[in-house]
Amino acid sequence: MFHGFPDVQIAPRDTVISEEFHLHDKEGRMGTLLQPMAQRMRISFSALTCLGSYAQNATCHYALFGRLCGVQLNETIEVTNVLPPVINPRPPEDETPEQREKRLLAQQREERQMYERMGKMFFKEELDSYHVGYFAICSAYTNAPYSVRTVQQLAQLALDGNPSVLVVYDPFRTSLMGKLYLRAFVPTREYVEFYTRLTDKRNILRENRLMRECNVGKGGVLREVKVEVDVDEYQLLCLSGFNVAPLSSTCRTLHSEVMTDYMAALIESVRHNADELSRGLHSESYFSQKEESYGPLGQRIDTLLKLMQLREQTQHLESLCDGVLLNTSLLRDL
Numbered sequence: 001m002f003h004g005f006p007d008v009q010i011a012p013r014d015t016v017i018s019e020e021f022h023l024h025d026k027e028g029r030m031g032t033l034l035q036p037m038a039q040r041m042r043i044s045f046s047a048l049t050c051l052g053s054y055a056q057n058a059t060c061h062y063a064l065f066g067r068l069c070g071v072q073l074n075e076t077i078e079v080t081n082v083l084p085p086v087i088n089p090r091p092p093e094d095e096t097p098e099q100r101e102k103r104l105l106a107q108q109r110e111e112r113q114m115y116e117r118m119g120k121m122f123f124k125e126e127l128d129s130y131h132v133g134y135f136a137i138c139s140a141y142t143n144a145p146y147s148v149r150t151v152q153q154l155a156q157l158a159l160d161g162n163p164s165v166l167v168v169y170d171p172f173r174t175s176l177m178g179k180l181y182l183r184a185f186v187p188t189r190e191y192v193e194f195y196t197r198l199t200d201k202r203n204i205l206r207e208n209r210l211m212r213e214c215n216v217g218k219g220g221v222l223r224e225v226k227v228e229v230d231v232d233e234y235q236l237l238c239l240s241g242f243n244v245a246p247l248s249s250t251c252r253t254l255h256s257e258v259m260t261d262y263m264a265a266l267i268e269s270v271r272h273n274a275d276e277l278s279r280g281l282h283s284e285s286y287f288s289q290k291e292e293s294y295g296p297l298g299q300r301i302d303t304l305l306k307l308m309q310l311r312e313q314t315q316h317l318e319s320l321c322d323g324v325l326l327n328t329s330l331l332r333d334l
Contacts, residue, residue: 190219
Protein backbone atom coordinates (compact mmCIF):
# COMPACT_ATOMS: atom_id res chain seq x y z
CA MET A 1 0.00 0.00 0.00
CA PHE A 2 2.83 2.40 0.83
CA HIS A 3 5.18 1.22 -1.92
CA GLY A 4 6.70 4.28 -3.58
CA PHE A 5 6.12 6.58 -0.59
CA PRO A 6 9.16 8.72 0.33
CA ASP A 7 11.05 7.85 3.50
CA VAL A 8 10.88 11.16 5.38
CA GLN A 9 13.06 11.18 8.51
CA ILE A 10 14.00 13.58 11.30
CA ALA A 11 17.21 15.44 10.50
CA PRO A 12 20.23 14.66 12.71
CA ARG A 13 21.48 17.42 14.99
CA ASP A 14 25.23 16.95 14.43
CA THR A 15 25.54 18.57 10.99
CA VAL A 16 29.13 19.55 10.22
CA ILE A 17 29.62 22.52 7.90
CA SER A 18 32.51 22.02 5.49
CA GLU A 19 33.37 25.05 3.37
CA GLU A 20 35.52 24.32 0.32
CA PHE A 21 36.78 27.08 -1.92
CA HIS A 22 38.38 26.99 -5.32
CA LEU A 23 39.63 29.28 -8.09
CA HIS A 24 42.38 31.06 -6.15
CA ASP A 25 43.77 34.16 -7.80
CA LYS A 26 47.46 35.07 -8.00
CA GLU A 27 47.40 36.75 -4.60
CA GLY A 28 45.98 33.65 -2.95
CA ARG A 29 42.58 35.11 -2.17
CA MET A 30 39.51 32.92 -2.29
CA GLY A 31 37.29 33.13 -5.32
CA THR A 32 33.93 31.39 -5.57
CA LEU A 33 32.32 28.94 -3.19
CA LEU A 34 32.25 25.38 -4.47
CA GLN A 35 28.63 24.24 -4.50
CA PRO A 36 28.39 20.44 -4.74
CA MET A 37 25.43 18.56 -6.15
CA ALA A 38 22.57 18.39 -3.67
CA GLN A 39 21.92 14.95 -2.20
CA ARG A 40 19.25 15.80 0.36
CA MET A 41 16.69 18.46 1.22
CA ARG A 42 16.12 19.48 4.83
CA ILE A 43 12.97 21.46 5.57
CA SER A 44 12.31 23.19 8.86
CA PHE A 45 9.24 22.26 10.86
CA SER A 46 7.82 25.78 10.57
CA ALA A 47 8.16 25.70 6.76
CA LEU A 48 6.48 22.28 6.68
CA THR A 49 3.52 23.55 8.70
CA CYS A 50 3.23 26.48 6.26
CA LEU A 51 2.92 23.99 3.41
CA GLY A 52 0.17 22.25 5.34
CA SER A 53 -1.73 25.51 5.83
CA TYR A 54 -1.43 26.44 2.14
CA ALA A 55 -2.74 23.00 1.19
CA GLN A 56 -6.20 24.04 2.39
CA ASN A 57 -6.62 26.01 -0.85
CA ALA A 58 -5.65 23.09 -3.11
CA THR A 59 -8.09 20.70 -4.74
CA CYS A 60 -7.70 17.33 -6.42
CA HIS A 61 -7.42 18.98 -9.84
CA TYR A 62 -5.98 22.38 -8.87
CA ALA A 63 -2.34 22.67 -7.78
CA LEU A 64 -0.65 25.46 -5.83
CA PHE A 65 2.86 26.77 -6.47
CA GLY A 66 5.17 28.96 -4.42
CA ARG A 67 8.79 29.74 -3.64
CA LEU A 68 11.22 28.25 -1.16
CA CYS A 69 13.82 30.22 0.78
CA GLY A 70 16.88 28.89 2.53
CA VAL A 71 20.51 28.07 1.89
CA GLN A 72 22.70 25.20 0.69
CA LEU A 73 25.23 23.76 3.13
CA ASN A 74 27.52 21.10 1.71
CA GLU A 75 25.26 18.62 -0.10
CA THR A 76 22.11 19.67 1.78
CA ILE A 77 19.60 22.30 0.68
CA GLU A 78 18.02 23.69 3.85
CA VAL A 79 14.55 25.18 3.38
CA THR A 80 13.77 27.59 6.20
CA ASN A 81 10.96 29.70 4.78
CA VAL A 82 8.07 29.34 2.34
CA LEU A 83 6.63 32.19 0.31
CA PRO A 84 2.88 31.86 -0.25
CA PRO A 85 1.46 31.12 -3.68
CA VAL A 86 -0.50 33.64 -5.69
CA ILE A 87 -4.16 32.59 -5.74
CA ASN A 88 -5.46 33.27 -9.24
CA PRO A 89 -9.08 32.98 -10.41
CA ARG A 90 -10.05 29.98 -12.47
CA PRO A 91 -9.73 30.59 -16.23
CA PRO A 92 -12.92 30.44 -18.32
CA GLU A 93 -13.61 27.21 -20.19
CA ASP A 94 -13.92 28.98 -23.56
CA GLU A 95 -10.55 30.72 -23.23
CA THR A 96 -8.65 31.11 -26.51
CA PRO A 97 -4.86 30.51 -26.83
CA GLU A 98 -4.26 34.25 -27.23
CA GLN A 99 -6.26 35.02 -24.08
CA ARG A 100 -4.43 32.28 -22.18
CA GLU A 101 -1.02 33.64 -23.16
CA LYS A 102 -2.04 37.15 -22.17
CA ARG A 103 -3.42 35.90 -18.83
CA LEU A 104 -0.25 33.93 -18.03
CA LEU A 105 1.98 36.92 -18.78
CA ALA A 106 -0.11 39.11 -16.47
CA GLN A 107 0.02 36.47 -13.72
CA GLN A 108 3.79 36.11 -14.03
CA ARG A 109 4.21 39.88 -13.82
CA GLU A 110 1.99 40.01 -10.73
CA GLU A 111 3.90 37.14 -9.09
CA ARG A 112 7.25 38.79 -9.77
CA GLN A 113 6.12 42.08 -8.25
CA MET A 114 4.66 40.35 -5.20
CA TYR A 115 7.82 38.31 -4.55
CA GLU A 116 9.98 41.42 -4.93
CA ARG A 117 7.90 43.23 -2.30
CA MET A 118 8.02 40.24 0.04
CA GLY A 119 11.78 39.87 -0.45
CA LYS A 120 12.34 43.48 0.60
CA MET A 121 10.05 43.04 3.59
CA PHE A 122 11.83 39.84 4.68
CA PHE A 123 15.22 41.53 4.26
CA LYS A 124 14.20 44.39 6.57
CA GLU A 125 12.95 41.92 9.17
CA GLU A 126 16.18 39.86 8.82
CA LEU A 127 14.26 36.81 7.65
CA ASP A 128 15.46 34.29 5.08
CA SER A 129 14.63 35.41 1.56
CA TYR A 130 17.31 33.64 -0.52
CA HIS A 131 15.52 31.84 -3.34
CA VAL A 132 16.43 28.12 -3.43
CA GLY A 133 13.52 26.53 -5.31
CA TYR A 134 9.80 26.02 -5.69
CA PHE A 135 7.08 23.92 -4.13
CA ALA A 136 4.00 22.29 -5.64
CA ILE A 137 0.98 21.22 -3.60
CA CYS A 138 -1.02 18.81 -5.72
CA SER A 139 -2.68 15.41 -5.90
CA ALA A 140 -1.66 12.33 -7.84
CA TYR A 141 -4.10 13.31 -10.60
CA THR A 142 -2.35 16.51 -11.72
CA ASN A 143 0.81 16.87 -13.78
CA ALA A 144 1.96 19.99 -11.89
CA PRO A 145 5.43 18.75 -10.83
CA TYR A 146 6.05 17.24 -14.27
CA SER A 147 5.39 20.26 -16.50
CA VAL A 148 7.95 21.79 -18.86
CA ARG A 149 7.48 25.24 -17.31
CA THR A 150 8.34 23.91 -13.83
CA VAL A 151 11.61 22.28 -14.89
CA GLN A 152 12.55 25.34 -16.93
CA GLN A 153 12.17 27.51 -13.82
CA LEU A 154 14.38 25.09 -11.86
CA ALA A 155 17.03 25.10 -14.58
CA GLN A 156 17.00 28.90 -14.78
CA LEU A 157 17.47 29.09 -11.02
CA ALA A 158 20.47 26.74 -11.25
CA LEU A 159 21.79 28.71 -14.22
CA ASP A 160 21.73 31.89 -12.11
CA GLY A 161 24.00 30.18 -9.55
CA ASN A 162 21.33 29.45 -6.93
CA PRO A 163 20.47 26.14 -5.30
CA SER A 164 17.52 24.59 -7.12
CA VAL A 165 15.05 22.16 -5.57
CA LEU A 166 11.41 21.26 -6.19
CA VAL A 167 9.35 20.12 -3.19
CA VAL A 168 6.18 18.15 -3.95
CA TYR A 169 3.57 17.75 -1.21
CA ASP A 170 0.43 15.66 -1.71
CA PRO A 171 -2.06 16.48 1.10
CA PHE A 172 -4.70 14.10 -0.26
CA ARG A 173 -2.44 11.05 -0.20
CA THR A 174 -1.17 12.13 3.22
CA SER A 175 -4.62 12.46 4.80
CA LEU A 176 -6.07 9.40 3.09
CA MET A 177 -3.29 6.98 4.04
CA GLY A 178 -1.97 8.61 7.19
CA LYS A 179 1.64 8.90 6.00
CA LEU A 180 3.49 12.05 4.96
CA TYR A 181 3.95 12.28 1.19
CA LEU A 182 6.73 14.82 0.72
CA ARG A 183 9.28 14.49 -2.08
CA ALA A 184 12.13 16.64 -3.36
CA PHE A 185 13.67 16.81 -6.83
CA VAL A 186 16.65 18.65 -8.28
CA PRO A 187 17.38 19.16 -12.00
CA THR A 188 20.02 16.86 -13.41
CA ARG A 189 23.28 18.22 -14.75
CA GLU A 190 22.39 16.91 -18.19
CA TYR A 191 19.16 18.90 -18.27
CA VAL A 192 20.80 22.08 -16.94
CA GLU A 193 23.44 21.80 -19.67
CA PHE A 194 20.71 21.22 -22.26
CA TYR A 195 18.71 24.25 -21.05
CA THR A 196 21.85 26.41 -21.01
CA ARG A 197 22.71 25.58 -24.59
CA LEU A 198 19.08 25.79 -25.73
CA THR A 199 18.65 29.33 -24.41
CA ASP A 200 21.98 30.44 -25.87
CA LYS A 201 21.41 32.77 -28.82
CA ARG A 202 24.38 31.24 -30.62
CA ASN A 203 22.83 27.78 -30.56
CA ILE A 204 22.04 26.44 -34.05
CA LEU A 205 21.12 22.86 -33.13
CA ARG A 206 17.58 21.56 -32.96
CA GLU A 207 16.12 20.43 -29.68
CA ASN A 208 16.25 16.68 -30.44
CA ARG A 209 19.88 16.87 -31.58
CA LEU A 210 20.81 18.94 -28.53
CA MET A 211 19.18 16.42 -26.21
CA ARG A 212 21.27 13.61 -27.67
CA GLU A 213 24.47 15.59 -27.31
CA CYS A 214 23.68 16.48 -23.68
CA ASN A 215 22.61 12.87 -22.94
CA VAL A 216 19.32 14.00 -21.35
CA GLY A 217 17.55 10.79 -22.35
CA LYS A 218 19.89 8.74 -20.16
CA GLY A 219 20.47 11.21 -17.34
CA GLY A 220 16.83 12.28 -17.07
CA VAL A 221 15.30 15.65 -16.30
CA LEU A 222 14.73 15.48 -12.53
CA ARG A 223 16.61 13.56 -9.85
CA GLU A 224 14.99 12.71 -6.52
CA VAL A 225 16.88 13.50 -3.32
CA LYS A 226 16.37 12.45 0.29
CA VAL A 227 13.98 14.48 2.46
CA GLU A 228 14.57 15.31 6.12
CA VAL A 229 12.52 17.39 8.56
CA ASP A 230 14.43 19.65 10.96
CA VAL A 231 12.66 19.58 14.34
CA ASP A 232 14.31 21.10 17.41
CA GLU A 233 13.85 20.05 21.02
CA TYR A 234 11.34 22.79 21.83
CA GLN A 235 9.10 21.79 18.93
CA LEU A 236 9.29 18.14 19.97
CA LEU A 237 8.29 19.15 23.50
CA CYS A 238 5.28 21.07 22.16
CA LEU A 239 4.26 18.21 19.89
CA SER A 240 4.35 15.74 22.78
CA GLY A 241 1.33 17.51 24.29
CA PHE A 242 -0.92 16.78 21.31
CA ASN A 243 -3.33 13.86 21.47
CA VAL A 244 -3.39 12.29 18.02
CA ALA A 245 -6.32 10.06 17.17
CA PRO A 246 -5.29 6.57 16.04
CA LEU A 247 -5.45 5.89 12.32
CA SER A 248 -8.09 3.61 10.92
CA SER A 249 -7.03 0.11 9.94
CA THR A 250 -5.50 -0.50 6.52
CA CYS A 251 -8.33 -2.85 5.62
CA ARG A 252 -11.00 -0.27 6.43
CA THR A 253 -9.15 2.43 4.47
CA LEU A 254 -8.66 0.31 1.36
CA HIS A 255 -12.30 -0.80 1.25
CA SER A 256 -13.82 2.62 1.96
CA GLU A 257 -15.88 4.60 -0.54
CA VAL A 258 -13.32 7.41 -0.48
CA MET A 259 -10.58 5.01 -1.57
CA THR A 260 -12.83 3.62 -4.32
CA ASP A 261 -13.42 7.11 -5.73
CA TYR A 262 -9.73 7.91 -5.35
CA MET A 263 -8.63 4.83 -7.31
CA ALA A 264 -11.24 5.49 -10.02
CA ALA A 265 -9.94 9.05 -10.48
CA LEU A 266 -6.35 7.78 -10.50
CA ILE A 267 -7.15 5.23 -13.21
CA GLU A 268 -8.83 7.94 -15.28
CA SER A 269 -5.75 10.15 -14.90
CA VAL A 270 -3.46 7.29 -15.99
CA ARG A 271 -5.65 6.68 -19.05
CA HIS A 272 -5.62 10.38 -19.94
CA ASN A 273 -1.83 10.65 -19.57
CA ALA A 274 -1.31 7.48 -21.61
CA ASP A 275 -3.44 8.95 -24.41
CA GLU A 276 -1.42 12.18 -24.32
CA LEU A 277 1.82 10.19 -24.43
CA SER A 278 0.54 8.19 -27.39
CA ARG A 279 -0.35 11.37 -29.28
CA GLY A 280 3.05 12.86 -28.50
CA LEU A 281 4.89 9.78 -29.74
CA HIS A 282 2.74 9.75 -32.88
CA SER A 283 3.72 13.37 -33.53
CA GLU A 284 7.40 12.53 -33.02
CA SER A 285 7.07 9.60 -35.40
CA TYR A 286 5.61 11.90 -38.05
CA PHE A 287 8.54 14.32 -37.82
CA SER A 288 11.13 11.53 -37.65
CA GLN A 289 9.96 10.26 -41.03
CA LYS A 290 10.70 13.66 -42.55
CA GLU A 291 14.13 14.03 -40.93
CA GLU A 292 16.68 11.24 -41.27
CA SER A 293 18.82 12.35 -38.30
CA TYR A 294 15.87 12.81 -35.93
CA GLY A 295 17.03 10.03 -33.61
CA PRO A 296 15.02 7.67 -31.38
CA LEU A 297 11.49 8.51 -30.27
CA GLY A 298 10.50 9.49 -26.76
CA GLN A 299 13.39 11.92 -26.26
CA ARG A 300 11.53 15.23 -25.91
CA ILE A 301 11.37 16.96 -22.53
CA ASP A 302 7.58 16.76 -22.28
CA THR A 303 7.70 13.07 -23.25
CA LEU A 304 10.30 12.27 -20.58
CA LEU A 305 8.26 14.11 -17.95
CA LYS A 306 5.09 12.31 -19.01
CA LEU A 307 6.88 8.96 -18.73
CA MET A 308 8.10 9.95 -15.27
CA GLN A 309 4.59 10.82 -14.14
CA LEU A 310 3.08 7.64 -15.61
CA ARG A 311 5.72 5.55 -13.85
CA GLU A 312 4.91 7.19 -10.52
CA GLN A 313 1.14 6.87 -11.02
CA THR A 314 1.23 3.21 -12.08
CA GLN A 315 3.53 2.37 -9.17
CA HIS A 316 1.09 4.03 -6.78
CA LEU A 317 -1.89 2.28 -8.37
CA GLU A 318 -0.11 -1.08 -8.26
CA SER A 319 0.65 -0.68 -4.54
CA LEU A 320 -3.02 0.11 -3.83
CA CYS A 321 -4.17 -2.95 -5.78
CA ASP A 322 -1.64 -5.13 -3.95
CA GLY A 323 -2.96 -3.83 -0.63
CA VAL A 324 -6.56 -4.62 -1.60
CA LEU A 325 -5.63 -8.15 -2.72
CA LEU A 326 -3.58 -8.80 0.42
CA ASN A 327 -6.34 -7.67 2.79
CA THR A 328 -8.97 -9.59 0.80
CA SER A 329 -6.95 -12.80 1.00
CA LEU A 330 -6.39 -12.32 4.75
CA LEU A 331 -10.12 -11.82 5.34
CA ARG A 332 -10.89 -14.89 3.25
CA ASP A 333 -8.45 -17.04 5.24
CA LEU A 334 -9.95 -15.86 8.50
